[in-house]
Amino acid sequence: MKRKDNQLIVITHLSQLIGFLIGFGSLIVPLILWVTQKEKVLKMDDHGKSIINFQLSLIVYFIICIPLILLFGLGLLGFIVLGIFSFIFPIINAIKANNGEVPKYPLSLNFIS
Template sequence: MRHISINQKITIMRQDNQLLVITHLSQLITLITGFGSLILPLILWLTQKDKVYQMDEHGKNIVNFQLSLIVYCLLCIPLILFFGLGILGFIILGIISVIFPIINAIKASRGENPTYPLSLNFIS
């Protein structure tokens, strides 16, 4: 029989698919406010990663995706001068930034792991 001392911390994680869905959909706040697609999911991830089962994995994927979008947008700026490819890049990034949070929110509601395309691995 194993005894647990009073000083040991016991962490019990709960399954909360609704919060995972909200975290994915929080990336769409930019459509309303013009900013916050990185900040809001980052706050949700940092405050809930030790409390909600799979929040750490989902949060890392979201933050990596948002940071990747920022890098790709910065790369599109000089490409505007190169036959307007940057404008096409901005349009594609805009579509991807709306579609994949919705797809991954649906996956999170089913308990599946999220996948974001072209996501660089900043946080592992």
């Protein structure tokens, strides 16, 4: 039987921000939390999938921005926008998760369904 644990789901969303503190871990920490808790915590599987899809999408978009730097600096603009998205949306979705709502990450590709 799965338990309801909104706090752990909120922590999983906020764990994406660890990359801003130590430079890495934005994908690794939520991935570990999701894999170890998806069978134990109600709705963790849905939240975890959306977080992992968002983080993998950000990686793809950051890689796409690298060659775009040569095109009038569009890549730099892309880095700034993606950086803002990667900071703001985990916080917004942590608040939504705390209220029992389903997370929605923009521009998220569906790697894991």
